[in-house]
Amino acid sequence: MARIIVVTSGKGGVGKTTTSAAIAMGLAKRGHKTAVIDFDVGLRNLDLIMGCERRVVYDLVNVINNEATLNQALIRDKRCDQLYILPASQTRDKDALTTEGVGKILEELAKEFKYIVCDSPAGIERGATLAMYFADDAFVVTNPEVSSVRDSDRMLGILSSKSRRAERGEDPIKEYLLLSRYSPDRVKLGEMLSVDDVQEILSLHLLGVIPESKSVLNASNSGTPVILDEQSDAGQAYQDIVARYLGEDKPHRFIEEEKKGLFSKLLGRK
Amino acid sequence: MSTSSPTLQKAALEFKSTSLTVPVLLLASNDELHIEQQLQEKIAQAPEFFRHSPLLIDLQKLNSQGLDIDLQALVKRVRDLAFMPIGIRGGNEKQNHAALEMNLPVHSMHGSNTPMTNKPAAKTLAVPEAEATKQPEQTLENKLITQPVRSGQRVYAKGDLIVTATVSAGAEIMAEGNIHVYGSLRGRALAGVLGDINSRIFCSDLQAELISIAGIYQLSDDLSPETAHKPVQISLDNQTLIIKDI
Numbered sequence: 001m002a003r004i005i006v007v008t009s010g011k012g013g014v015g016k017t018t019t020s021a022a023i024a025m026g027l028a029k030r031g032h033k034t035a036v037i038d039f040d041v042g043l044r045n046l047d048l049i050m051g052c053e054r055r056v057v058y059d060l061v062n063v064i065n066n067e068a069t070l071n072q073a074l075i076r077d078k079r080c081d082q083l084y085i086l087p088a089s090q091t092r093d094k095d096a097l098t099t100e101g102v103g104k105i106l107e108e109l110a111k112e113f114k115y116i117v118c119d120s121p122a123g124i125e126r127g128a129t130l131a132m133y134f135a136d137d138a139f140v141v142t143n144p145e146v147s148s149v150r151d152s153d154r155m156l157g158i159l160s161s162k163s164r165r166a167e168r169g170e171d172p173i174k175e176y177l178l179l180s181r182y183s184p185d186r187v188k189l190g191e192m193l194s195v196d197d198v199q200e201i202l203s204l205h206l207l208g209v210i211p212e213s214k215s216v217l218n219a220s221n222s223g224t225p226v227i228l229d230e231q232s233d234a235g236q237a238y239q240d241i242v243a244r245y246l247g248e249d250k251p252h253r254f255i256e257e258e259k260k261g262l263f264s265k266l267l268g269r270k
Numbered sequence: 271m272s273t274s275s276p277t278l279q280k281a282a283l284e285f286k287s288t289s290l291t292v293p294v295l296l297l298a299s300n301d302e303l304h305i306e307q308q309l310q311e312k313i314a315q316a317p318e319f320f321r322h323s324p325l326l327i328d329l330q331k332l333n334s335q336g337l338d339i340d341l342q343a344l345v346k347r348v349r350d351l352a353f354m355p356i357g358i359r360g361g362n363e364k365q366n367h368a369a370l371e372m373n374l375p376v377h378s379m380h381g382s383n384t385p386m387t388n389k390p391a392a393k394t395l396a397v398p399e400a401e402a403t404k405q406p407e408q409t410l411e412n413k414l415i416t417q418p419v420r421s422g423q424r425v426y427a428k429g430d431l432i433v434t435a436t437v438s439a440g441a442e443i444m445a446e447g448n449i450h451v452y453g454s455l456r457g458r459a460l461a462g463v464l465g466d467i468n469s470r471i472f473c474s475d476l477q478a479e480l481i482s483i484a485g486i487y488q489l490s491d492d493l494s495p496e497t498a499h500k501p502v503q504i505s506l507d508n509q510t511l512i513i514k515d516i
Contacts, residue, residue, distance in 0.1 A: 150421050153438045157420030200454075203418055203436055 002110035005117045006135035006173075008159070010151030012122030014143045015180040018216055019238075020119035021049040022227040023139070026242030028083035029227075032114040035074065037105075038088035039131035040121035041096055047087045050077065051223025061089035064101030070108055079228065084113070094127040106134050124158055133164050137174045137245075140204065143181050144193040149201050152177075156202065177204035178241065183212040184257040195255050208241035210234055211254040292356065294326045295348070300337040306347050313351060325353040330360025330379065341368040412447070419443060419457065431461075439479060448472065460487075462506075471504040472516070486511055 007020040017040075024036035038046035041061060047053040052075050058068035063086075070086075077083035086105075089096065109116050120131035132138060138159050142152040159173050160166060166173075179198060186192040195209060210216075215232030219225065227242070229235040233254060240250045299305065313320045325348060332339060345355050357375040358365060366376045413427035414434070421440030425431065431445035434452045441457035443449060449461045451473040462469030462484040469483055476497055479490050483506040497513045504513050 150438075150440060153421035154440065156418075157423040157438075157441070160417060160420070161423070201436075201438065201456075 002113050003115050003136045004106060004110070004134050005115060005137045005139060006120055006132040007117060007139045007141060008120040008128065008132055008155055009122065009141040009148070010124060010128075010155040011143070011148045014141050014148055015210070015216070016122070016141050017045050017049050017119050018220060018226060019139060019141050019178060019180065019210075020046060020117050021225040022235075022238040023242055023245070024115070024117040025077075025080060025083060025225040026227045026238055027115045027117075027246075028077070028080045030242065030246070031082060033082050033112065034115040034117065035084045035086060035109050035113045036117040036119060037086040037131075038119050039097070039127050040119065041088045041127060042090065042093045043121065044088040044090040046119050047075075047085065048223060049220050050085050050225065052077065052085055052087075053223070056087045059087045059089040060105070061092045061096045063105055064096065064098060070105060094121070094125065094130075097126060097130050099130060099133065102130050103134060124154065128155075129158065129162060132159055132173070133162070135159075135163060135173050136165075137176065139176050139178050139207065140202075141178045141180050142198060142202070144179060144183075144187065144195075144198055146193065149193065149198055153202060156204070175204055176207040176245070177202060178207050178210065180210040181212045182209045182254060184255065188257060206252070207244055208237055209252060209254045210237040210241075292324050292326050294328050296328045297332045297339065298335075300332060300339040302340070302343060302347060305344070306351070309348070309351055321352045322354055323352075324356045326377065327355055327358045328360050329358055329362075329365055333360060333362055333365075339365075341365050342372065345372055345374065413445075418453070421457070437478075445469070458482075461504075467506050469506075472502075474501045475499055476502045476513070481511065483511060 005023070007016050007023070009016050020036055024034050028034040036046065036050070037060060038044055039060070040046070047056055055075050058073035060073070062068040063070055063073050074084040074086055077085065106116060118131040118135065121127040140152050140155060142148050156175060159175060163173050165171060177198070179195060182195070183192060187194045195206065199206060211233045213232055213234035215229050216226050216234050219229055226232065226234050227238040230239075237254055240253060243250050297305065327344070327348070329339065341358070341361070348355055355374060357377045358369045359377040360379055361369065361376065369376050411427065411429035412432065413425065413429070414432045415425060416434050418435040419425055419433060419437045419441040421438045424442045425433075425444070427445040427447070429445070430447040430450070431443055432450045432452075433443065436453040437443055437451055437455050437457040437459070439456040442460070443451075443457065444460045444463050446462065446464045446466065448469050449459050449471045451459065454475040454477055455473040456477045456479065458480040459471050459473070459478055460482040461471045465484050467484045471481055471483065476493070477490070477499060478493070481488055481504055483504065486506055486509055488511050493513070497515070501516050502513050503516050504511055506512070
């Protein structure tokens with residue numbers, strides 16, 4: 001049975017697409033056949049982060065309109081043969097998405113794939129609500145600041161009331177919290193909300209904390225999901241997240257300030 | 271000409287509605303001899319009371335048991351016993367027709383004019399309805415919420431509202447009765463929205479954006495810091511919201 005994961009947040013710029021790319025790659029690297037779909041029609045980004053922007057021929061809207069088959073539109077990742085990308089259309093807008101169309105695509109993908117990751121656009125409009133409508137699990141990406149937390153809270157309300165599971169009265173969508181761009185020293189200075197602050201407001205199961213890291217920007221610019229950068233803290237954080245999602249017990253990292261050794265203190269290195 | 275006659279200037283009649291108490295004969299058997307015998311016994315207890323008494327014949331119970339009765343013969347028997355039948359109710363189509371032929375009105379069971387055709391259902395409906403309407407109304411309209419009420423969500427209860435989780439900032443909970451929140455209350459809470467000044471708000475951690483009872487409200491800015499983050503109850507006294515520790 002395929003699991004449909006929606007990566008959502010409400011607010012823009014918190015790291016939804018980075019997260020979608022990372023966890024899709026992480027799941028695929030562990031041998032699970034995974035598809036990742038960009039729902040941000042009109043503002044296509046996922047293909048850039050995945051580094052397949054030059055291989056896009058057909059997109060999600062083409063498939064919905066029966067202008068292409070699903071197999072024609074799916075792009076196989078060059079680094080991992082278990083991973084496929086379904087890009088969004090850059091020339092259309094979100095009104096091109098229909099519930100029936102999306103439902104049909106997900107149903108078809110579910111026959112072949114173990115995990116289907118839906119990269120939701122920002123906002124709570126059509127694209128975002130359709131990305132989460134069919135979901136089984138929701139990764140709520142939140143930055144440790146008040147407006148992002150409130151938008152996530154709003155999104156959680158929509159997840160619990162407007163999904164297919166809610167409408168059919170089935171078990172609710174499983175919601176997980178991913179706290180991204182976290183910086184323990186700024187939390188210490190009181191410039192950022194702490195994990196506990198966010199947890200108190202959202203009361204969600206914490207799947208992982210992704211530290212603020214230069215490696216994320218580097219990875220995005222080079223079209224490599226950050227999870228493949230095994231040296232980076234963000235990459236390791238995403239690996240932990242994938243492991244925890246798959247049921248492994250991993251202690252949380254990157255919440256406390258890193259203790260600097262005498263050596264790095266002397267050299268002023270981080 | 272009659273148009274100029276003063277008597278016709280005034281309305282000669284007027285229709286009004288009234289309700290009166292009438293004995294109802296509830297039949298549980300179609301054995302006419304049996305019925306007559308038992309009626310006579312009743313009459314013997316209070317002959318004056320029953321003489322020329324109006325009588326409504328209720329056939330519902332009989333029909334629910336699938337028993338039929340010769341309505342014409344029955345009416346004759348009760349008339350012979352000095353009752354004055356004023357109609358039937360709960361009859362089937364055939365019985366209603368027979369009643370109308372005898373110039374007896376057909377009354378509806380419960381105000382609605384649709385004759386009961388579904389007998390077994392009618393039986394359960396008929397008796398408890400009058401007394402049952404009040405009780406469940408009060409218990410069933412209360413609402414229990416066990417999931418967090420998220421930002422942007424609205425919850426409305428026709429009675430009391432009990433939330434055993436957090437109410438987030440930007441959420442709105444409303445009740446015609448009291449509100450209980452056994453988590454942090456960060457959103458808006460409005461109790462007694464239909465004007466019940468006796469309703470109250472109870473919460474275990476007051477951080478609300480707005481609290482209101484019967485339309486009298488306070489914003490979080492106006493809340494004193496002493497009561498913030500504490501378990502409190504909020505009541506209305508003389509147009510003022512009173513916040514007390516519990």
